Amino acid sequence: MTIVYLSFGSNMGDRERQINDALNLLNTLPETKVTKISSLYETAPVGGVEQDDFLNGVVALETNLSPIELLDGIQSIELKLNRVRKIHWGPRTIDLDIVLFGDLVMDSERLKVPHPFMHERSFVLIPLNEIAPQAIHPVLNKKISDIVTLDPDVRIYK
Ligand SMILES: Nc1ncnc2c1ncn2[C@@H]1O[C@H](COP(=O)(O)OP(=O)(O)OP(=O)(O)O)[C@@H](O)[C@H]1O
Numbered sequence: 001m002t003i004v005y006l007s008f009g010s011n012m013g014d015r016e017r018q019i020n021d022a023l024n025l026l027n028t029l030p031e032t033k034v035t036k037i038s039s040l041y042e043t044a045p046v047g048g049v050e051q052d053d054f055l056n057g058v059v060a061l062e063t064n065l066s067p068i069e070l071l072d073g074i075q076s077i078e079l080k081l082n083r084v085r086k087i088h089w090g091p092r093t094i095d096l097d098i099v100l101f102g103d104l105v106m107d108s109e110r111l112k113v114p115h116p117f118m119h120e121r122s123f124v125l126i127p128l129n130e131i132a133p134q135a136i137h138p139v140l141n142k143k144i145s146d147i148v149t150l151d152p153d154v155r156i157y158k
């Protein structure tokens, strides 16, 4: 059983409903259960594309799936929810990313873990710190609580 943290985000359509649907579908993946869910945060878009604000958050899972099986699972959920994403780093109905997979470090074409930008994205670090301040970033070898910084662009929504 591995403890995994996933980040989720939405900035198109009914953001809350799409996030709820995605979280419910995570519990239907084989040998996987959601154990913690952060608050929802409203966040200003990062990355230069002009677009609406996101709702972001992080969930903890316990799973017996392999990293690639879990990636297949989250991509099937994105497809099931008719994920729409027109441009790279642009607006999307739902986005699920694997942030940490136990203490695994992996860098393949399809899957990079820890997520390569997580340590510089406060829309990931702030919700992750809410549910798992003690989790370790296995490349930086630092606790999340020692990496996270305040960011006025990441505000509790619900
Ligand atoms: N840790 C990871 N979690 C999810 N997808 C990943 C990960 N590492 C690599 N990928 C790959 O990234 C590809 C593109 O994913 P996606 O469309 O969600 O990117 P993005 O959300 O636009 O950008 P970003 O990865 O910076 O959040 C996926 O098809 C997947 O194979």
Ligand SMILES: Nc1nc2c(c(=O)[nH]1)N=C(CO)CN2
Pocket: 008, 009, 010, 043, 044, 045, 046, 047, 054, 056, 089, 090, 095, 123
């Ligand atoms: N605030 C915020 N900005 C983003 C996000 C996101 O989820 N939240 N996702 C991106 C591409 O993955 C690009 N920019």
